[in-house]
Amino acid sequence: MSPEDDLAAKAEKIRRLGRSPWVFPVNSGGCNGCDIEIVDTITPYFDAERFGVRVAPSAKQADILLVTGPVTRQSLKALMNAYEATPEPKLVVAVGNCACGGGICHDSFTVMGGVDAVIKPDAYVPGCPPRPEALLYGLLLALGKAEQKVRRSEFKEEGIDENRAAV
Amino acid sequence: MSSILKLLRLGIRKGRVTLRYPAERTPTPEGLRGRPVLDFDKCIGCGACAKMCPPNALTVEEKENVWTLRLYYGRCIMCGLCEEVCPVDAYRFSDEFELASATRSDLEVELKLLRVQCKGCGRYFTTKRVLEDAAAEYSELAGGYAGEFKDMIYLCPDCRRVKWSESLADAYREARHES
Numbered sequence: 001m002s003p004e005d006d007l008a009a010k011a012e013k014i015r016r017l018g019r020s021p022w023v024f025p026v027n028s029g030g031c032n033g034c035d036i037e038i039v040d041t042i043t044p045y046f047d048a049e050r051f052g053v054r055v056a057p058s059a060k061q062a063d064i065l066l067v068t069g070p071v072t073r074q075s076l077k078a079l080m081n082a083y084e085a086t087p088e089p090k091l092v093v094a095v096g097n098c099a100c101g102g103g104i105c106h107d108s109f110t111v112m113g114g115v116d117a118v119i120k121p122d123a124y125v126p127g128c129p130p131r132p133e134a135l136l137y138g139l140l141l142a143l144g145k146a147e148q149k150v151r152r153s154e155f156k157e158e159g160i161d162e163n164r165a166a167v
Numbered sequence: 168m169s170s171i172l173k174l175l176r177l178g179i180r181k182g183r184v185t186l187r188y189p190a191e192r193t194p195t196p197e198g199l200r201g202r203p204v205l206d207f208d209k210c211i212g213c214g215a216c217a218k219m220c221p222p223n224a225l226t227v228e229e230k231e232n233v234w235t236l237r238l239y240y241g242r243c244i245m246c247g248l249c250e251e252v253c254p255v256d257a258y259r260f261s262d263e264f265e266l267a268s269a270t271r272s273d274l275e276v277e278l279k280l281l282r283v284q285c286k287g288c289g290r291y292f293t294t295k296r297v298l299e300d301a302a303a304e305y306s307e308l309a310g311g312y313a314g315e316f317k318d319m320i321y322l323c324p325d326c327r328r329v330k331w332s333e334s335l336a337d338a339y340r341e342a343r344h345e346s
């Protein structure tokens with residue numbers, strides 16, 4: 001099962017839930033930039049509520065966790081508590097560079113280096129911070145309503161012998 | 168009650184402000200730094216961008232005859248330093264900002280270039296494209312020493328230093344002999 005199929009299956013589960021997906025932002029030691037963008041996304045200008053996305057008052061009422069920050073050691077317990085409190089089926093969206101791969105503080109001894117070090121996120125939303133549109137797009141991708149646009153690209157110069165490189 | 172009427176009047180006067188984002192693409196400001204796109208044909212493999220990159224989104228791995236550059240968009244802060252430092256303008260900042268992805272590997276770019284051996288000691292020291300670029304750029308500047316320069320360019324920095332010192336010592340000896 002590919003990760004995209006997995007994502008689609010989870011989104012289908014949330015759709016069958018029969019109600020709007022509510023989000024709960026969790027700041028795991030970020031600089032607050034991404035949180036401000038999340039607040040921006042729920043304003044009438046970008047209006048995430050068109051897709052039923054509302055900010056839940058507690059993780060217990062949420063369907064999607066929006067995790068920001070590089071997961072510091074101090075916030076790890078709080079993040080895991082929020083994750084465990086969220087009822088199934090749940091989606092985890094890594095918002096911002098810090099959550100996607102540690103970001104600017106990836107090599108610090110106080111951080112776990114991104115959400116994927118502790119929880120497997122269902123969608124990555126890169127950006128430092130991501131634009132509100134990018135965040136909205138990431139939410140739609142997580143809900144299976146948008147197509148993914150970026151693909152892995154590789155290039156290999158002619159004459160490269162992989163077996164020789166491994167020696 | 169009057170405050171609600173005030174708000175209503177404001178709302179009616181202002182009209183709809185919500186963007187139709189996913190249906191219509193919102194116009195991006197000019198000069199927006201979105202996703203950096205690496206031109207694989209232009210890149211010569213000098214590694215300046217990887218040295219400059221503040222969050223280490225660009226990493227270089229040198230292994231025998233293969234030089235690998237990896238770019239992970241999940242860490243790129245779109246600062247534009249790679250574009251600034253690139254000697255061949257291989258980076259271009261597009262206005263794409265919708266980078267959300269379901270997997271980590273979709274956010275990666277991998278470029279593999281061939282490394283060359285030093286003609287003196289035989290160790291791998293730089294990429295083939297760097298040497299080609301240097302040869303094209305400096306063959307004019309070298310002038311009368313073009314022949315000598317051609318030999319020098321295929322040597323690793325250590326061998327080049329040794330050879331240069333030897334040629335200097337020879338020249339000094341000759342000059343002393345003449346006087």
